[in-house]
Amino acid sequence: MPLCNHPDCGRGEIDEQGFCDACDRQPLARDDADAAVPVPEPAQGAGVGVAHVRPDPWYGLGLVDSDPGPDAPDLPPPSADPVPEEHRFCAAPYCGEPVGRGRDGEPGRTKGFCASCGTSFDFGRPQGLTIAGRYAVERVLGSGAYGTAYLAHDRNLATHVVLKSLNRSVARTALHERDVLVGLRHDSIVRMLGFEDEGPHLVLEYVPGTPLTAGDDDRLETLLAHGVRILQALDYLHARGLLHCDVKPLNIMRFREQSPAGAVDRVRLIDFGAVRRERDEGPIVAYTRAYAPPEGDPEHRRPTPGFDLHCLGMTLREVCRARWTDRxxxxxxxxxxxxxxxxxxxxxxxxxxxxxxxxxxxxxxxRQIVAAPPTHLQVARPSALFGSMPESLHGGLGAARPLAHWVEAQLGEDAALIMHAPFASPEPGDAATALPAPLSDPDAPDMADWTRRALAESRSALHRRAPDHAERALAAAGLEEWHWLHAWYSGLIALAREDAGSAAAAFTTVRRAVPGELIPQLALGLCAELQRDLATARSHYGAVFDTTPALGAAGFGLARVHLLSGERTKAVDTAERLAQEFRYEREAQAAAVRLSVMTLDGPAHPIPTHDDLERAEARLRSLDVDQAAEAALRAEIRYAHFLHHRDRERLSDAIRELGPHAPTEREYVALVDLANRLRPPLRWRWAGPRRRSGHWRFGGTPSTLSS
Structure with a gap:
């Protein structure tokens, strides 16, 4: 690996994120290194991580198996109501006058002749009407503020189309919608097929489906995948400077599409009657109030893509309402x-x-949803916002019990050993340095260089265990306090100060901002464990580990919490699942052995069962560790046996076997002394006084001998 070239560093190695593992800075450029500046500032652009190319944000689509989609009739049922009066106009292109209107409180005719030109109309039964000589109208699909939609048969193309009849008051809008749609080509956007001056009418692709709703058999992830598809369509629109302005369930058509792999469930965004260009001046006038931002919101004064995104958020709330009651x-x-x-x-x-x-x-x-039963789909992928986290933070679980624990052990009642705790939660400062730094935010590419440098300095100070310096550097970054980057660094600083409560509050802000990310949940799990809130820790650790075991810190944390909760079997199962990850295989195997046999104080922590002991022995035989670690693991198993059988001799032998691995003579003597004190006591068989040859003799033989 390349070495750091900072003069004051000591030649640390550059890690996979581009930082020195010793001084936590990016290497100097060649010219700067040659100048040998005594105390260089962090390199520009280093503040929130290495240069990063955003991963595919649509990856959620690849996690959901495509369903055939809901059944939909080839043709929708005819509308029971006639066309509303406000949408009744003469179909003659040279006329377009209002027809069929009521007078004096009486409803207008649905069938008759235009008073201006004599052209016939029928708004009660549109069947039989032909528009532009080629579109045979079959039924009314619906009416809205901009006109009426008809289902028609295109005689020229021998297929069904949708004719959108637009009255003269919105002719300008019709032309705008035509101009917008004619240039759009996206699988999740309805296609524009033509424009007829008669009416005028827009000719649109007919999508034989139903508005987006949640069916009885629909899985939550299926509905959310449709949300991703609509986001793809909106991204396509927004890249062209266009806003839809009326995203809602009725304007998202769900249909079944045939593909070489079979029927698949698809959606298309329809009804572009309210579309506008982002650069257009003036407020939005056409929208659906239930889904749009409230009046007075900045989006109404100067609309941006955020208007459509709010509408889609409200749409997903409506569609998923019956699927998200159990949080x-x-x-x-x-x-x-x-x-x-x-x-x-x-x-x-x-x-x-x-x-x-x-x-x-x-x-x-x-990704979090599909990791649960029955799918059990676990996906390891790089985050768009956070760097990798190779540290396991196993808290002592992933290695044999330290030799110092045996050296310092004291003999208690009935020869039980008084020892240090077999493992511990990670130190807050260690957690603060192990949690990854954010990468460059792909949604804030214009972050100032001085902000990046300040964040880099804050990160470096955390690695030096200087939280006060890190806080001053964060203040100098100039980030808004509500920004998730500010909250993330605030949480790390609080952890470095051993203030897990304040750290949890900061990380909660991050989680609310980026709920699809796993690292904030892992940080919250660590904080909850440090606060001994085992239920909350188990919830966060479990969510992360079930989604991707590749984040080993979550697996070790979950195992610790299970054991502290008195659930030994779950703890061991977690370690065995983690052992399937190559990076943590050996540590997790050692943890599985130790979790099977270790004991904790308190009635909630019973001693290991005979089955636990047998499984631990079997795991140890297949574990590839050095002799010192094997001896320490065996001693821990022997101690668990002792708690069952009180076989002091076997425990003594196991501790004596640790002696050759002691680094000093003092520790060797302490281990041998402990082993000797554990030997069974000498018991003499009393033979009683006997007189022989005029002398009294007291005799006996020991029942056991000490080695």
């Missing part, structure tokens, strides 16, 4: 936090600013 279910709490951010009206600055940002977190939520 303890995998991923459901994260979904709540995601949609709370997407639709936050009190703090609009917290909402998502791009479809990709929204999709990244939504894909992360899907």
């Amino acid at each position: 303890s279910a995998p991923g459901v709490d994260s979904l709540h936090l995601l949609l709370e951010r997407a639709t936050d009206t009190e703090r609009p600055w917290r909402r998502f600013v791009s479809a990709r940002q929204f999709a990244e977190q939504l894909s992360g939520v899907i």
